[in-house]
């Protein structure tokens with residue numbers, strides 16, 4: 001059914017999947033290039049050349065928006081359009097809506113890439129985009145949602161497969177978060193001020209922010225895992241019952257955890273405690289998902305040696321397990337006291353972002369490309385090289401940030417025998433961090449190089465000479 | 478349970494969608510709604526909306542993304558109160574739209590930086606942070622010394638803020654250009670006396686005005702409260 005053979009029913013719209021796949025790779029490159037630039041700006045500040053448009057304060061939001069909403073968003077859409085048609089056994093309900101979704105989403109990304117360096121921002125982390133773009137996001141999302149539910153309505157299969165549940169939670173929850181968090185009164189065409197004040201604004205923002213992690217970077221990616229991993233491993237999902245429990249667990253528990261970003265703040269204590277308790281509970285359904293993914297490979301472990309898709313997936317799902325263990329630990333007040341405000345959080349973020357989202361994205365792309373173009377992957381060796389470069393990059397990135405973050409946290413709180421600060425000068429902390437910043441830059445550069453390899457491999461697979469049988473090319477599966 | 482799910486939920490996409498919507502709503506409603514009622518942090522005494530010049534500086538603070546490196550929230554730990562000053566109360570932020578607590582301290586916290594240094598310190602520090610703070614990795618901001626502020630923009634800001642609940646009166650909004658001029662002149666006079674060259678219409682003046690009020694009212698209010706109750710910190 002999923003095999004790229006002439007028997008694939010012509011009804012499926014794979015052109016839209018190709019578009020989203022290319023958008024993923026191109027924006028992934030751009031977003032991570034910006035990541036590498038800001039990493040260099042922290043290691044060596046004159047990198048910004050004193051040009052306002054590329055200072056750290058303006059580029060960092062561009063990085064976060066590009067990698068989450070452009071890189072992450074496009075792969076999720078690619079995966080949804082590919083898998084949902086096959087799971088429903090129908091073409092997407094409406095091609096015009098599919099294309100409106102694609103071009104609308106890219107237009108939003110381009111406007112983000114133009115406005116953020118210009119300093120046009122709402123000043124809320126992960127929700128920086130100015131109000132006209134916010135409106136556009138809502139409109140495009142509604143079009144996507146109509147198409148999504150329209151396709152479900154005309155499906156030729158009675159049951160909704162588990163991947164679809166996860167996609168559905170994404171389609172429903174993201175607009176709720178986005179609209180509630182973005183409510184604001186415009187001052188001009190490019191500036192607006194949120195209707196919420198102070199701590200309320202902070203709570204609404206982190207309710208949004210944490211659930212962007214939950215429903216943008218987690219549930220739709222789990223949907224991808226539930227569709228692509230069993231196909232790549234040629235094994236059914238390990239446990240159906242587990243997938244039911246952990247799905248509903250995640251959907252219910254995630255929403256509560258936002259206040260773990262506001263521990264020891266002016267937020268009322270009861271809200272902080274709720275955030276902490278629910279974050280710790282999140283460990284269970286998160287690990288349920290990880291185990292269900294890893295155990296799906298039972299009996300197929302030997303294929304790991306040869307199949308880069310499985311390599312990416314296994315490391316991806318393992319990092320998911322790691323960051324969802326670390327997250328609940330960091331939600332414990334005493335641990336958060338040390339970690340908050342430091343590079344440790346940045347390490348946590350990227351173990352999830354590079355390790356989980358990045359690796360799952362790459363695995364999905366390597367699985368999709370030969371099937372979309374009905375040609376073998378240009379080079380399995382290059383894909384394997386990409387895997388190793390990316391893995392080393394992640395290790396360098398996360399270890400340097402964990403180590404740097406611990407240094408930072410311990411130095412900032414150190415008090416001497418006389419009850420005075422041991423490191424009263426901020427300079428002491430900055431100087432200590434410099435080597436870690438350089439290592440992170442190196443790790444990031446490696447990770448980015450992997451993306452370049454993938455772009456090349458993808459272009460050769462799609463557009464390379466047809467007759468060649470490249471060295472190391474995988475046989476079409 | 479698996480059977481029930483398979484037979485009664487999975488074939489019914491509407492049931493599934495409604496159930497999902499209900500489940501994702503509960504946590505948010507329980508946590509957020511009470512903050513609009515008396516369960517939210519009470520406004521702190523003595524906290525006032527920013528002046529026209531200060532709010533202009535705040536818009537620049539947002540534009541430059543200062544919040545990605547600087548927090549504005551001192552936590553209730555000895556190491557933080559020693560380094561920065563009294564820990565931050567929820568009621569300090571009632572006029573903050575958007576909030577600027579920050580999440581990453583690449584640079585130090587700014588919640589209590591107001592009146593810690595003279596205006597001239599900020600003037601030098603924004604031009605080149607290395608002049609005042611050896612080893613700093615903060616960017617230079619030369620354009621703040623060239624780009625000018627536009628009082629009409631400030632009035633638009635104040636009008637929008639008044640609509641979301643910051644108590645700016647019509648009279649205050651109308652007199653904003655004049656008020657900005659008055660406050661800017663004070664700052665520029667001081668800077669000129671100290672040998673620094675700038676004019677009232679430059680962005681740097683608004684930024685200094687914003688930075689110099691950060692935490693000043695809150696600190697005064699906290700200290701007054703402590704004097705009354707004899708508390709510490």
Ligand code: HEM
Nearest residue numbers: 032035036038039064067068345346349353357444447448
């Ligand atoms: C080449 C790869 C990458 C590099 C070099 C990189 C670099 C950076 C740097 C330097 C920062 C700022 C850290 C700080 O302020 O101390 C950052 C923040 C961030 N990055 Fe990346 N990044 C990369 C890939 C990604 C990817 C793929 C994602 C998401 C899918 C991501 C998500 C984020 C987020 C969410 C933050 C904000 C973290 C926070 O506020 O704590 N990054 N990144």
Ligand code: HEM
Nearest residue numbers: 213217260261279282324327328330331340349352353580
């Ligand atoms: C059970 C799951 C998780 C929990 C309970 C959790 C918890 C946390 C905690 C406590 C923080 C630190 C907040 C602070 O002190 O500032 C944090 C930050 C963050 N986490 Fe997680 N985490 C989880 C999973 C993940 C995953 C899988 C990802 C990425 C794919 C992720 C992305 C982030 C981001 C982007 C931030 C930085 C927010 C910021 O300060 O800008 N988290 N998380």
